[in-house]
Amino acid sequence: MRSIVINQPDDWHLHLRDGKQLAMTVPASARVFARAIVMPNLANPIITVSEAECYRARILEQVPAGRHFDPLMTLYLQDAMSTDEITKADAHPCIYGCKLYPAGATTHSTRGVNNIEFIYPLLEKMANYEMPLLIHGEVTDPDIDIFDREAVFIDRYLLPICERFPQLPIVFEHITTKTAVDFVSQAPSNVAATITAHHLLYNRNTLLAGGIRPHYYCLPILKTEEDRQALLAAATSGVPKFFLGTDSAPHTTIQKESACGCAGIFSAPCALESYATVFDAHHSLDKLENFASRFGAEFYRLPLNTQKVEIKQQEWQVPAVVAAGEDKFIPMCAGETLTWQAKPILTG
Numbered sequence: 001m002r003s004i005v006i007n008q009p010d011d012w013h014l015h016l017r018d019g020k021q022l023a024m025t026v027p028a029s030a031r032v033f034a035r036a037i038v039m040p041n042l043a044n045p046i047i048t049v050s051e052a053e054c055y056r057a058r059i060l061e062q063v064p065a066g067r068h069f070d071p072l073m074t075l076y077l078q079d080a081m082s083t084d085e086i087t088k089a090d091a092h093p094c095i096y097g098c099k100l101y102p103a104g105a106t107t108h109s110t111r112g113v114n115n116i117e118f119i120y121p122l123l124e125k126m127a128n129y130e131m132p133l134l135i136h137g138e139v140t141d142p143d144i145d146i147f148d149r150e151a152v153f154i155d156r157y158l159l160p161i162c163e164r165f166p167q168l169p170i171v172f173e174h175i176t177t178k179t180a181v182d183f184v185s186q187a188p189s190n191v192a193a194t195i196t197a198h199h200l201l202y203n204r205n206t207l208l209a210g211g212i213r214p215h216y217y218c219l220p221i222l223k224t225e226e227d228r229q230a231l232l233a234a235a236t237s238g239v240p241k242f243f244l245g246t247d248s249a250p251h252t253t254i255q256k257e258s259a260c261g262c263a264g265i266f267s268a269p270c271a272l273e274s275y276a277t278v279f280d281a282h283h284s285l286d287k288l289e290n291f292a293s294r295f296g297a298e299f300y301r302l303p304l305n306t307q308k309v310e311i312k313q314q315e316w317q318v319p320a321v322v323a324a325g326e327d328k329f330i331p332m333c334a335g336e337t338l339t340w341q342a343k344p345i346l347t348g
């Protein structure tokens with residue numbers, strides 16, 4: 001039986017939601033991940049340090065006994081946010097970055113940024129503190145084709161931000177295109193990117209295979225096979241700019257299976273296993289540890305985890321449905337048999 005042991009990985013992009021859903025989402029990620037960058041796009045977004053502190057406490061209440069899981073908190077940038085909040089965030093030990101959602105780009109982003117130039121004073125402060133800026137990189141202009149929104153964002157906004165703030169650590173989140181891979185590869189070392197398991201596994205045909213499949217709908221939307229191949233090459237390249245961020249984003253079956261379904265793929269129940277599957281198919285399992293357990297920590301200037309996780313070639317079935325109270329969630333790979341299974345190696 002083939003098996004690898006790696007340092008415990010971290011998830012550098014995660015949606016845990018709030019309230020009773022935390023009892024399901026937190027254990028699903030704490031199962032294998034040691035830390036996660038927690039997205040602030042709640043229905044009432046996390047816009048202050050004190051809101052982030054309270055949210056973190058609610059998350060920690062749901063960590064299963066005997067497991068360690070460190071939620072790394074982020075703030076949601078807004079046009080009118082004060083630079084004092086950035087100063088407070090920098091001084092706070094639990095805040096690791098600020099997230100830029102262009103207003104209207106995705107789930108719970110209506111209170112995001114309307115004009116990126118309005119937040120330049122915030123970005124200047126962050127650059128001074130070397131605090132990471134996490135970016136949902138899609139334009140919201142309805143005239144731009146949905147498949148081009150990431151590439152247009154690079155030209156219109158990301159390039160000017162990178163040029164104006166050369167000290168600012170930037171994570172271009174959940175990149176989906178060859179254009180984004182090329183941009184990040186050529187950018188200076190302060191610019192990195194997360195890559196999801198679903199964008200490595202699927203292309204846009206999956207979304208419409210034999211009918212419309214709402215559980216594969218996410219933003220940025222799945223792209224072409226050529227894009228997927230470029231992402232796979234980047235993830236397995238050993239280049240430290242590319243690291244794991246699942247963007248696991250649960251919505252209830254009612255919210256997903258709707259005439260206007262929500263964007264988001266709930267991958268946490270099988271995320272690490274899915275990365276292992278796709279890295280193995282690419283004959284690059286030896287590249288998984290750095291991608292999952294090293295490069296992100298180094299970018300965020302955090303120590304590597306010391307606990308280990310074993311990933312074994314062993315069949316197991318992903319649950320068809322996961323419940324949280326009365327709510328039901330369909331995870332990625334629901335009901336499928338995966339051939340890699342991850343388990344933490346528990347030490348004292």
Ligand code: DOR
Nearest residue numbers: 106107218219249263264
């Ligand atoms: O598919 C997505 N779901 N993309 C995002 O950017 C947000 C996320 C969510 O919060 O549901």
Ligand code: ZN
Nearest residue numbers: 013039247249
């Ligand atoms: Zn996300």
